[in-house]
Amino acid sequence: MRKAVRTSIATAAAAALLALTACGSATESAGPAVDGPYAAPAKDITATISVSNWGDPGDKAVYDGVAERFKEKHPNVTVNNNFTPITTWTEYVNKLVTQAAAGQAPDVINIATEGVELGLANELFSPLDGFLKNDPEAKALREDIDPKLLAGFGKDGSTYLMPNTFNTMVIYYNTKMFEAAGIERPSDDWTWDDFLEISKKLTTGSGADKVYGFAMPYYSFGITPWLYSNGTSMMSEDLKTAQLTDPKVQETVEWVRDLATKYGVAPQPKGSDPYQLFPAGKAAMTGAGHFVTGGFAKAGFSDYDILPWPKGTTKSTVFGAGAFAISKTSKNQELSWEFIKMLTDQQTQKKWADAGSAVPSTKTAASSPEFLSSPKHAEEFYNSLSYAKPVAAPGAYNVLDPAFMRAMDEIMSGQDIGSSLEKAQKDVEEALQK
Amino acid sequence: MTLTAPQTQLPPAPPSGRGGHPGRLTATRRREALTGYLFTAPTIIGFLVFVLGPLVAAIYLSLTKYNILTAPKFVGFENYARMFRDERLATTYGNTVLYVGAAVVLINGFALLFAVLINQRLPRVLTYVFRSAYFFPYLVALVYVSIIWQALFQKDTGILNYYIAALGGERIDWLNSSEFSKVSVIIVDTWRNVGFAMLIFVAALQEVPKDMVEAARMDGANEWQVFRRIVLPMISQATFFNITITIIGAFQIYESIIVLTRGGPGDASRSVVMYIAEVAFNKFDMGYASAIAVTLFLIIMLVTLVQFRLRKSWVNNE
Numbered sequence: 001m002r003k004a005v006r007t008s009i010a011t012a013a014a015a016a017l018l019a020l021t022a023c024g025s026a027t028e029s030a031g032p033a034v035d036g037p038y039a040a041p042a043k044d045i046t047a048t049i050s051v052s053n054w055g056d057p058g059d060k061a062v063y064d065g066v067a068e069r070f071k072e073k074h075p076n077v078t079v080n081n082n083f084t085p086i087t088t089w090t091e092y093v094n095k096l097v098t099q100a101a102a103g104q105a106p107d108v109i110n111i112a113t114e115g116v117e118l119g120l121a122n123e124l125f126s127p128l129d130g131f132l133k134n135d136p137e138a139k140a141l142r143e144d145i146d147p148k149l150l151a152g153f154g155k156d157g158s159t160y161l162m163p164n165t166f167n168t169m170v171i172y173y174n175t176k177m178f179e180a181a182g183i184e185r186p187s188d189d190w191t192w193d194d195f196l197e198i199s200k201k202l203t204t205g206s207g208a209d210k211v212y213g214f215a216m217p218y219y220s221f222g223i224t225p226w227l228y229s230n231g232t233s234m235m236s237e238d239l240k241t242a243q244l245t246d247p248k249v250q251e252t253v254e255w256v257r258d259l260a261t262k263y264g265v266a267p268q269p270k271g272s273d274p275y276q277l278f279p280a281g282k283a284a285m286t287g288a289g290h291f292v293t294g295g296f297a298k299a300g301f302s303d304y305d306i307l308p309w310p311k312g313t314t315k316s317t318v319f320g321a322g323a324f325a326i327s328k329t330s331k332n333q334e335l336s337w338e339f340i341k342m343l344t345d346q347q348t349q350k351k352w353a354d355a356g357s358a359v360p361s362t363k364t365a366a367s368s369p370e371f372l373s374s375p376k377h378a379e380e381f382y383n384s385l386s387y388a389k390p391v392a393a394p395g396a397y398n399v400l401d402p403a404f405m406r407a408m409d410e411i412m413s414g415q416d417i418g419s420s421l422e423k424a425q426k427d428v429e430e431a432l433q434k
Numbered sequence: 435m436t437l438t439a440p441q442t443q444l445p446p447a448p449p450s451g452r453g454g455h456p457g458r459l460t461a462t463r464r465r466e467a468l469t470g471y472l473f474t475a476p477t478i479i480g481f482l483v484f485v486l487g488p489l490v491a492a493i494y495l496s497l498t499k500y501n502i503l504t505a506p507k508f509v510g511f512e513n514y515a516r517m518f519r520d521e522r523l524a525t526t527y528g529n530t531v532l533y534v535g536a537a538v539v540l541i542n543g544f545a546l547l548f549a550v551l552i553n554q555r556l557p558r559v560l561t562y563v564f565r566s567a568y569f570f571p572y573l574v575a576l577v578y579v580s581i582i583w584q585a586l587f588q589k590d591t592g593i594l595n596y597y598i599a600a601l602g603g604e605r606i607d608w609l610n611s612s613e614f615s616k617v618s619v620i621i622v623d624t625w626r627n628v629g630f631a632m633l634i635f636v637a638a639l640q641e642v643p644k645d646m647v648e649a650a651r652m653d654g655a656n657e658w659q660v661f662r663r664i665v666l667p668m669i670s671q672a673t674f675f676n677i678t679i680t681i682i683g684a685f686q687i688y689e690s691i692i693v694l695t696r697g698g699p700g701d702a703s704r705s706v707v708m709y710i711a712e713v714a715f716n717k718f719d720m721g722y723a724s725a726i727a728v729t730l731f732l733i734i735m736l737v738t739l740v741q742f743r744l745r746k747s748w749v750n751n752e
Contacts, residue, residue, distance in 0.1 A: 094715055101502040122503045270610045270699075271588060398716050410700035413610050420700065423521070431717060 038134035041334045043074060049332050049339060050080040052099070052106040054092050057085070058294050058355040065351060066343050073342075077335065082106060089114045090398045100124055100327070107330040108339055111161070113152050113320040114393045114401070117239065120155050121395040125325040127158040131337045141344060144362040146382070149321050152390045161323035164344045165358030167289030168319035168384045169217070169225040171195075171307040172375075177202060177211075177284040188308050192229075192255070195310040199265035202284035213265040215274030215283035216256070220404050221318060221391055222287055226252050228389055230312035234404060235392035242394075242428040244404065244421045252312075253421065257411055270412060278304075290381055293374070294356030305375045308384060319388040322358065396431035403427040489731070496725035501718045513725035523726065525701045526709040530685060532616060533623065533705065537684035540624045541631050542676050548628065549635030550661075565636065569629035576626065580693035583622045584609065587694070615695045615703040622690050627683065631676045638672035639665070670749045678741055685734050706730055 053063045060083050067079040086092055093115040099105055100122070111119060119125055132138050142150070145163060153161035178185065181201055186194050199213030217223070220234075227233055232248035235241065243249065259266040267277070278286040279301035287309070296304065309317040324343055326336040342348065349365035352358060359381045360366050366382040394400060407424040411417050496513055500506035517523055552564045571579060586592050587608035595605040608618045642665055650660050666673075688707045691697055697704035706726065714723035 090716060094718075097502060097718060098715075268589070268610070396717075398718075402712070402716060406698060406700050409610070409698040410612070410702075413607070413612055413699040413702075415612065415700070423700070427522070 044076055046076040047332050047335055048078040049335055050106040051108040052082050053110045054084045054086040056357055058357050062351045062355050066348055070339055070342055090401055093118060093398055105327040105329050107327055107332055107336045109325045109327055112322045113391050114397050117393055117395040124328060125160040126328050127160055129158050132159055137341060144364055146385050148385050149361050153323050161325045162340050162344050163321045163323040163361040165352050165360055166319050166321035167291055167358050168381060168388050169287055169289055169317045171285055171287055171309060172304050173285045174303055175305050176303045191311045203265045212267050212283040215277040215286040216266045216269045217274055217287040218269035220401050224318040225309040226256055228316035228318055229309055231314050233392045235394055239394040242425055244425040250417050253417055290359045291357045306377050306380055315387050317384055317388045318391050320391040399431035400428050492724040492727050495720055496728045498721045500720040513722045522701055526704045526706045530706045533687050534681055534684040536620045537623060537680045538677055541627050541680050544628045545631035546635050548632045549639055552636055553639045568632050571626045572629040576689050577693055579626050580622060580690040584694050587618050609695050610699055612699055612702040618694055619691050619703050634672045634676055638669035642668045667750045674745055674749045681737060682734055
């Protein structure tokens with residue numbers, strides 16, 4: 001209990017310090033020129049650039065590799081490669097905002113769809129238009145990227161971020177368990193009903209020997225595909241209004257809850273990890289992005305394949321992309337751009353294809369034999385972009401995400417769906433007004 | 435310490451201390467004073483920078499709208515008015531009051547019970563053993579304590595439910611049900627803090643004069659009467675100290691909840707301090723967070739003041 005005293009003091013102290021430093025963040029910097037030819041910085045330029053990255057240990061190796069390669073090109077440039085092992089999105093974004101507020105924003109910022117609106121609303125990023133227009137290298141790279149991935153990273157006609165990887169939610173299934181139960185691979189247009197029927201068939205045993213049909217991904221990005229495939233979303237299309245109390249949202253949440261409580265085809269999600277149950281053969285299906293494949297490979301598990309998310313009223317799923325931006329306050333705009341290019345070029349994209357934590361954003365890398373080697377239908381990851389929608393991330397995503405999961409926890413523990421979602425709705429509405 | 439004058443030449447120093455050789459004494463005094471200030475400087479500077487400064491800053495920020503990225507904007511008492519409409523704040527305050535009540539009753543109740551048991555005429559070695567055993571939880575970092583308890587509380591794999599099921603009971607969802615998540619927090623908080631309070635009680639119990647107790651027994655008082663009429667009043671200072679400490683501590687309960695339940699399900703086990711942290715560092719609503727922090731500070735101060743007032747009526751100063 002004593003430590004709590006310190007915590008509250010630290011809270012106040014941090015607030016006080018930030019008050020003193022906040023003024024520093026508003027300064028404008030030169031920014032890249034929109035007109036005129038782009039000239040890359042000299043090879044022997046001396047400078048230091050700082051980079052903020054996130055991900056799992058496999059990602060870190062890729063980033064470190066890029067930093068080394070950059071060193072060859074610009075030997076006198078020191079790259080401070082700050083890596084944050086990610087636990088939740090909100091934590092990483094919070095860290096970035098705090099850094100920016102302290103006037104210590106990194107030159108190159110790695111951020112995903114979830115944090116883009118927040119960054120744009122607070123003017124953390126430099127527009128990349130000058131570079132994209134005048135740097136010939138950028139043009140080739142850009143044409144190799146699905147326009148849907150680029151679409152989420154602009155505002156008012158300007159592009160602010162370059163995507164490197166993305167994740168899209170698909171259904172993973174255990175091929176051996178399907179075979180043993182005599183279940184054929186369903187068609188790509190399978191429905192919620194098909195899904196439930198298969199889940200029921202695959203749920204067997206009891207007590208410690210219980211095997212579930214489905215291990216539920218229990219975080220908002222993992223629940224979102226259910227919403228999208230039921231033709232609804234937590235937010236309105238323009239991300240301005242929260243619609244957590246929408247009847248369609250309630251209906252979807254009820255369906256998700258019932259998978260665990262009414263049909264019993266999924267375990268209670270709290271306290272059970274789907275990405276342990278699935279490779280252990282304790283669940284025949286789960287939902288995930290590409291990010292689980294690395295872990296499955298490490299665990300020696302390869303008896304799986306992927307399917308599109310089942311259809312409720314529409315065929316849809318969610319995707320979120322990671323991207324790089326140059327901080328508005330950076331004094332090394334050109335050098336940062338050179339680094340971003342290296343972070344997103346084909347050579348690095350191939351590395352992403354190998355690392356297994358996400359899908360590379362260029363078509364070339366995503367259709368390379370390395371990427372398509374496993375699972376059998378790996379091409380579905382990139383193809384799903386044709387029907388997937390980006391994660392609904394308003395500027396207040398830092399409130400939306402925890403508020404929705406708080407409501408889900410309540411609902412899973414047996415409380416009323418309507419009133420739980422209503423509380424979350426209020427919370428988000430209030431945050432959106434600011 | 436320097437002796438300033440040959441004592442033999444002077445009359446006994448007058449009580450005011452200003453007699454004798456004013457000049458020399460003042461110089462020494464100044465030096466002594468300076469030394470004193472230097473010795474207390476770290477604490478005073480620490481207090482100014484880490485307590486008073488932040489407190490003043492929090493009070494100022496509580497009157498502003500401030501999202502960290504743009505400069506604070508003065509809004510008067512808007513943040514304070516907003517508290518009355520905030521249902522989540524009401525819930526978290528309700529939980530916190532429950533934690534405080536439970537801590538005062540359970541921690542001090544068990545601590546007193548254990549202290550009395552340990553203070554029996556046991557072989558000395560045994561009392562040491564018991565004292566260490568009960569005090570041990572207090573030595574382990576709270577986060578580890580909470581992680582261990584989290585494992586014990588698991589619904590399907592936890593040892594608590596294993597015994598409950600073995601005895602024919604229903605498995606309890608300790609961490610994910612709205613009612614039991616609070617109970618879990620209270621259990622961990624009590625388990626962890628009983629040892630410290632017990633140690634205070636043991637020290638006080640050992641100060642109770644044995645002859646007084648003996649005399650009462652001779653006069654025919656039974657054990658309960660001895661405890662009620664002699665022991666309890668004699669240890670009332672320790673009781674006062676323990677209650678004050680547990681109240682202040684329980685008002686600020688934080689880490690154990692984060693590890694055990696993350697405040698959930700919903701806000702079922704969330705404390706005010708957790709809510710303040712969320713408003714400040716997730717929502718970046720520093721003004722509102724500061725306003726809540728200021729009210730919490732005032733409430734704790736008020737409760738403590740009331741206690742010091744009531745102290746006269748029941749605490750024995752002898």
